[in-house]
Amino acid sequence: MEMEKEVKDGQALGPVVRLITQEKIKLYAEASGDFNPIHVDESFAARTPLGGTIAHGMLSLAYVSEMMTSAFGRAWLAGGKLRAKFKEPARPGDTLTISGNVDCIEKGDDVSYANCVFGCHNQKGDIIVTGEAVVKLTDDNK
């Protein structure tokens, strides 16, 4: 579980780059138990306003968490908070790039918090997910 030793204002997070495939969506459905047909039933999804299958929002968010884990390690895994908005669906064939930065560090007497912003966009530049995350900094990375 690697982490940065010192966190600074403006510090870049990521990027994490991942290709979405129908096979990966199927694997995610099997792992999570979320078989909503909009994700896994191509003929059903084609008849909806979405026009085809879409990835689970939580799959994109898993990549965000991977980026945060790389930057903050255990401080993120046990103490992290996030707020995310799913703006556009991620579709099979999309290459997602997840990146972010430390927006500001709030320093208190005993504790500091890294306030981060993140985004996920596809190869066309469409914003798929945006959000904020907060990490309570430990002595390792304060």
Added chain:
Amino acid sequence: MPDKPVTYEELTPGYKFPPATYELSAPFVSKYMQAVDGVDAGFVPPLAITACAIAAMTKSVPVPPGTIAIHASQELEFLKLVSVGTTVECHIGVAQKIARGKMNMVILGVEVFAKGGEKVQSGRATIALPT
């Protein structure tokens, strides 16, 4: 447990779904990590727990006929790192219901507890139901 599945119309703020239990076994974690291109690090990634909770939510929410459920937003707080093999219980309740033109939205609160009652995760999910 309710005698029959609740309908969307019957969902009201404060409604609690029956808790859903998941065993976060090694095969489950391994399958999850494969799905997200991750590397097994010997603990349960918090988002793997959330994945179970979201699946429980999507199974719980009665979607009106002809409607698709879209995950619109998510808030999460990770409280404790969970070890592989832990059994967790997901408690899901209706926080808010919104009807806006042709869009219905339901905001669900979720709390996840490890066996023994320790809260390991909490959050809120907004599910959009365009008609």
